[in-house]
Amino acid sequence: MNPLNEPPPVALPETGSPLYERLADHYRRVIAAGTLAPGDRMPSVRALMSQHRVSLSTAIQVFRSLEDAGWLQARPRAGYFVRRAPASRLANVAEPEIPSLAEPARYVGLHERISRVIERAQAFPDALNLGGATADAMLYPTQRLQALASRILRRRPTLLTEVGEDGGAIELRQAVAKRALSSGVSVAPDDVLVTSGGVEAVNLALRAVAQPGDTIAVESPAFFGLLQILESLGLRALEIPTSPTTGLSLEALDIASTACPDLKALVVVPNLQNPLGCVMPDARKAELVQLCARRGVALIEDEPYRELVESSEPARPLKAWDRDGGVIYCASLNKVLAPGMRLGWMASGRWQARVRLLKFAQTRHNESLAQLVAAEFIGSGAYDRHLHQLREKLRTQREASADAIGRYFPAGTRLSLPPGGLLLWVALPEGASSDALFEAALPHGIRLAPGSIFSNSDRFRSFIRLSCPAPFDYRIDTALRQLGTLAAELGRSA
Amino acid sequence: MNPLNEPPPVALPETGSPLYERLADHYRRVIAAGTLAPGDRMPSVRALMSQHRVSLSTAIQVFRSLEDAGWLQARPRAGYFVRRAPASRLANVAEPEIPSLAEPARYVGLHERISRVIERAQAFPDALNLGGATADAMLYPTQRLQALASRILRRRPTLLTEVGEDGGAIELRQAVAKRALSSGVSVAPDDVLVTSGGVEAVNLALRAVAQPGDTIAVESPAFFGLLQILESLGLRALEIPTSPTTGLSLEALDIASTACPDLKALVVVPNLQNPLGCVMPDARKAELVQLCARRGVALIEDEPYRELVESSEPARPLKAWDRDGGVIYCASLNKVLAPGMRLGWMASGRWQARVRLLKFAQTRHNESLAQLVAAEFIGSGAYDRHLHQLREKLRTQREASADAIGRYFPAGTRLSLPPGGLLLWVALPEGASSDALFEAALPHGIRLAPGSIFSNSDRFRSFIRLSCPAPFDYRIDTALRQLGTLAAELGRSA
Ligand SMILES: Cc1ncc(COP(=O)(O)O)c(C=O)c1O
Ligand SMILES: Cc1ncc(COP(=O)(O)O)c(C=O)c1O
Numbered sequence: 001m002n003p004l005n006e007p008p009p010v011a012l013p014e015t016g017s018p019l020y021e022r023l024a025d026h027y028r029r030v031i032a033a034g035t036l037a038p039g040d041r042m043p044s045v046r047a048l049m050s051q052h053r054v055s056l057s058t059a060i061q062v063f064r065s066l067e068d069a070g071w072l073q074a075r076p077r078a079g080y081f082v083r084r085a086p087a088s089r090l091a092n093v094a095e096p097e098i099p100s101l102a103e104p105a106r107y108v109g110l111h112e113r114i115s116r117v118i119e120r121a122q123a124f125p126d127a128l129n130l131g132g133a134t135a136d137a138m139l140y141p142t143q144r145l146q147a148l149a150s151r152i153l154r155r156r157p158t159l160l161t162e163v164g165e166d167g168g169a170i171e172l173r174q175a176v177a178k179r180a181l182s183s184g185v186s187v188a189p190d191d192v193l194v195t196s197g198g199v200e201a202v203n204l205a206l207r208a209v210a211q212p213g214d215t216i217a218v219e220s221p222a223f224f225g226l227l228q229i230l231e232s233l234g235l236r237a238l239e240i241p242t243s244p245t246t247g248l249s250l251e252a253l254d255i256a257s258t259a260c261p262d263l264k265a266l267v268v269v270p271n272l273q274n275p276l277g278c279v280m281p282d283a284r285k286a287e288l289v290q291l292c293a294r295r296g297v298a299l300i301e302d303e304p305y306r307e308l309v310e311s312s313e314p315a316r317p318l319k320a321w322d323r324d325g326g327v328i329y330c331a332s333l334n335k336v337l338a339p340g341m342r343l344g345w346m347a348s349g350r351w352q353a354r355v356r357l358l359k360f361a362q363t364r365h366n367e368s369l370a371q372l373v374a375a376e377f378i379g380s381g382a383y384d385r386h387l388h389q390l391r392e393k394l395r396t397q398r399e400a401s402a403d404a405i406g407r408y409f410p411a412g413t414r415l416s417l418p419p420g421g422l423l424l425w426v427a428l429p430e431g432a433s434s435d436a437l438f439e440a441a442l443p444h445g446i447r448l449a450p451g452s453i454f455s456n457s458d459r460f461r462s463f464i465r466l467s468c469p470a471p472f473d474y475r476i477d478t479a480l481r482q483l484g485t486l487a488a489e490l491g492r493s494a
Numbered sequence: 495m496n497p498l499n500e501p502p503p504v505a506l507p508e509t510g511s512p513l514y515e516r517l518a519d520h521y522r523r524v525i526a527a528g529t530l531a532p533g534d535r536m537p538s539v540r541a542l543m544s545q546h547r548v549s550l551s552t553a554i555q556v557f558r559s560l561e562d563a564g565w566l567q568a569r570p571r572a573g574y575f576v577r578r579a580p581a582s583r584l585a586n587v588a589e590p591e592i593p594s595l596a597e598p599a600r601y602v603g604l605h606e607r608i609s610r611v612i613e614r615a616q617a618f619p620d621a622l623n624l625g626g627a628t629a630d631a632m633l634y635p636t637q638r639l640q641a642l643a644s645r646i647l648r649r650r651p652t653l654l655t656e657v658g659e660d661g662g663a664i665e666l667r668q669a670v671a672k673r674a675l676s677s678g679v680s681v682a683p684d685d686v687l688v689t690s691g692g693v694e695a696v697n698l699a700l701r702a703v704a705q706p707g708d709t710i711a712v713e714s715p716a717f718f719g720l721l722q723i724l725e726s727l728g729l730r731a732l733e734i735p736t737s738p739t740t741g742l743s744l745e746a747l748d749i750a751s752t753a754c755p756d757l758k759a760l761v762v763v764p765n766l767q768n769p770l771g772c773v774m775p776d777a778r779k780a781e782l783v784q785l786c787a788r789r790g791v792a793l794i795e796d797e798p799y800r801e802l803v804e805s806s807e808p809a810r811p812l813k814a815w816d817r818d819g820g821v822i823y824c825a826s827l828n829k830v831l832a833p834g835m836r837l838g839w840m841a842s843g844r845w846q847a848r849v850r851l852l853k854f855a856q857t858r859h860n861e862s863l864a865q866l867v868a869a870e871f872i873g874s875g876a877y878d879r880h881l882h883q884l885r886e887k888l889r890t891q892r893e894a895s896a897d898a899i900g901r902y903f904p905a906g907t908r909l910s911l912p913p914g915g916l917l918l919w920v921a922l923p924e925g926a927s928s929d930a931l932f933e934a935a936l937p938h939g940i941r942l943a944p945g946s947i948f949s950n951s952d953r954f955r956s957f958i959r960l961s962c963p964a965p966f967d968y969r970i971d972t973a974l975r976q977l978g979t980l981a982a983e984l985g986r987s988a
Contacts, residue, residue: 111851111855112851115851115854122660132657134657136656137652137655137656138652140654140655141655142651142652142654142655143651145654145655146647146648146651146653146654149643149644149647149654149863150643150644150647150648153640153643153644154640154644157636157637157640158631158632158636159640159834160634160636160639160640160643160832160834160835160864160867161631161634161635161636161639161832161833161834162630162631162833162834163626163628163833163834164834164836166616196690196857196858196860197857197858199855199856199857199858200856200857203855203856203857207726211706211728212705212706212728225855228851228854228855229855229856231855232701232851232852232855232856234705234706338654338655339655339656339657340652340653340654340655340656340657340658340861340862340863341654341861342658342857342858342859342860342861343861357605357606357609357722357726358726360609360722361605361693361697361719361722361723361725361726362693362694362697362723362726362856363690363691363693363694363697363836363857364690364691364693364836365836366690366836367834367835367836367837367861367864368834369643369834369863369864370654370861370863373654
């Protein structure tokens with residue numbers, strides 16, 4: 001019996017979001033509740049139209065959005081099916097409490113604490129690294145890039161021995177500007193500044209908009225590298241609660257930016273947030289850009305993972321809604337194309353002149369060869385084919401790992417399966433210490449990222465971030481079983 | 495008649511410097527005065543010993559030091575001869591006045607002023623660039639590096655697609671640490687941090703030792719890039735008078751560091767200072783390290799040109815005298831090996847841990863391929879052969895340009911021929927404006943660096959820095975003649 005042939009059992013919530021989103025939300029709950037199980041066929045487009053009295057285009061949007069979020073899978077000529085969701089026996093990670101606003105705190109000592117964790121992990125170089133955020137070399141177009149590099153060097157023999165172009169090679173600036181168009185961002189090659197990875201871009205953005213002592217809003221939990229950057233620049237951070245499904249809480253940001261009128265900037269990862277893996281819905285992205293513009297808060301958008309989002313259309317960056325140059329867009333090629341080339345780029349809106357001065361004074365232009373290799377690859381059809389394969393592989397890896405976590409971890413473990421990327425954010429059962437698990441795992445040859453490094457508070461002390469960098473195999477399965485056993489032991493002794 | 499067969503006409507000055515240096519100084523004056531002319535044979539070692547009653551080793555040291563400084567040339571089996579000094583009809587640049595201590599000033603606006611000059615010059619991309627500080631690609635081992643890069647990529651196919659080593663590739667850290675030994679510096683590969691050029695190294699050093707608002711001593715004139723770094727970091731600079739022949743005035747530094755007890759650091763280019771081209775005598779280097787250690791001033795040593803000094807032994811860095819980790823050594827491969835690879839490295843003494851944290855937070859590790867190429871080249875005998883050729887070519891280029899300046903520039907022009915590198919620091923006749931000459935030269939297709947960008951004062955407004963990046967040819971000769979004509983016209987209209 002298909003429960004959906006009856007009239008909708010619940011009224012759709014009366015929020016400000018568009019109809020298709022409320023409908024999609026409704027089906028998400030139906031699936032999460034198990035009413036529609038993995039493998040079940042979804043009602044047809046026609047059924048949706050008649051049952052909810054919506055137009056064809058709304059019905060199609062509902063399917064698209066559910067597919068994009070990984071809930072449905074289209075099978076050619078057979079319709080939509082509920083995705084096999086192996087981790088579904090794990091409950092989703094809980095939503096944060098909004099009023100828990102932290103004090104803006106200068107992160108004195110956090111930098112060193114994080115560095116100690118990184119160093120401690122590096123002391124086990126042969127360990128299986130589930131603590132990183134980069135996929136294995138074999139998932140990137142190794143051979144193709146190598147061949148390109150050799151060819152470009154033959155064509156431009158003086159590349160290594162002549163001074164490169166200020167601001168970055170024009171070829172790369174053109175290639176990324178052209179590509180940005182398809183995600184709704186219109187920048188000229190001259191607006192693009194090539195950087196040493198996303199990390200340098202975020203550094204420059206922060207240095208351009210803030211002075212030491214200023215307060216910056218960040219997601220909570222946030223990428224630990226960002227917390228290190230803030231501390232190293234003498235900036236104070238205000239942690240804003242962030243939902244594992246819809247991202248930064250706009251409500252909390254609203255409160256915070258009122259309470260803290262001299263808030264200089266917000267740094268946010270709207271697509272596949274690290275560590276949560278969430279993607280902000282488009283409507284919230286638009287709202288966020290407007291809110292920051294109204295409050296005069298610079299919006300620093302950090303996008304290393306955007307092209308890893310699984311969706312039919314390219315995931316949209318905040319910059320697509322930027323009307324007055326208030327968004328500084330920071331991209332990275334390290335996660336999507338080539339971790340060894342250390343390339344990133346940024347489009348800095350109204351801070352462009354200052355950012356260029358700072359980049360020139362900080363590191364000059366980047367080395368040229370990698371830029372030309374990246375430009376040629378991105379400009380070719382090979383890039384889209386590569387991304388398609390990469391996303392497929394990462395999905396398989398994520399699902400297999402989530403499956404294993406479901407099998408091996410103690411009851412009470414929670415996990416939200418993200419719609420892309422390689423990171424899983426796992427909540428251990430109440431009271432478990434992820435620092436202890438981190439330490440216990442190292443002698444077993446397993447590296448993971450403990451939740452404590454993603455915040456200055458102790459809110460994430462029982463979370464771990466596990467990555468799925470390589471095809472799932474016996475070694476990974478064994479490691480996850482070992483972790484599950486260790487987590488259970490720590491839970492009992494706690 | 496050889497005037498030196500008589501007893502020494504003047505008593506040697508009773509300064510604290512060693513005997514051989516005072517003797518060498520005496521001969522420098524004799525040559526500068528024209529008593530010994532270019533092409534003249536120097537008295538023999540034996541003659542020196544008996545005349546000045548000095549030991550064999552002192553006499554040899556005198557010859558070495560005169561040869562190193564470019565005054566003498568050894569001809570096999572014929573003895574030492576006074577170097578053909580084509581620019582000798584130009585008087586040396588005058589020594590600075592010591593008491594002219596500037597106020598520590600935050601360089602507000604200097605950064606932009608310098609950037610405007612750079613941008614203005616870049617608006618003439620086809621101009622002959624005599625304003626840079628990098629030699630032409632043809633002077634570097636282009637083919638060899640290109641072949642190495644392709645070979646290394648074949649051997650290590652995942653180089654572009656795997657995460658590199660924190661702190662830099664071990665191969666490069668080993669190669670530069672080993673090489674540093676021969677200049678008297680003993681660092682372990684683990685003490686070495688690879689950076690994005692010398693500019694990033696100096697940035698990190700300053701960020702490690704100082705906070706915004708702090709005061710930093712710099713040479714006057716100083717590399718404009720350093721002034722930009724200081725402004726971008728919110729640091730205040732105290733300009734210390736610097737001699738065109740012996741470098742930073744220790745007397746002035748002594749006064750300054752007493753008057754300004756919270757002086758945090760000194761940034762100095764002891765070998766081939768930019769723009770002056772001077773090399774500090776070893777005795778002064780030792781004294782400088784001691785002075786800074788006594789005063790608790792961090793010594794940031796910026797060495798992009800050290801390996802371009804013409805001398806029989808490698809020029810010694812300040813770091814060779816460092817006893818307590820108070821010297822941060824910053825090196826660059828961009829001027830000596832490969833401008834397109836954007837590589838530098840640093841050894842940070844007692845600030846090492848902090849510098850590593852800052853580098854990690856600022857740009858992560860460098861891209862690997864260039865590092866491995868550099869490591870392999872530096873580790874081979876090819877590097878020394880390349881440096882030898884590069885120094886020879888640069889000397890020929892410098893001398894030919896100085897010659898042309900002597901021919902074409904108005905009377906009253908002064909110039910000190912430096913013992914290495916590619917930069918000439920030229921004093922125009924009294925009252926001439928180098929900013930005006932810079933502007934006037936652009937429409938003629940000539941770029942130069944006006945003295946105004948090397949200081950926050952207007953002390954160098956009638957100086958220009960001219961570089962000799964390529965083999966001297968008709969185009970350069972024509973450009974220098976044009977510059978001379980323009981300088982004369984500006985002089986008349988002033
Ligand atoms: C959110 C986020 N921003 C930035 C970065 C750093 O990017 P890159 O390696 O390009 O410097 C990372 C890497 O983990 C990240 O997760
Ligand atoms: C004195 C000095 N320091 C540092 C640099 C910058 O070096 P790099 O190109 O390695 O960043 C230069 C370049 O002109 C310089 O002259």
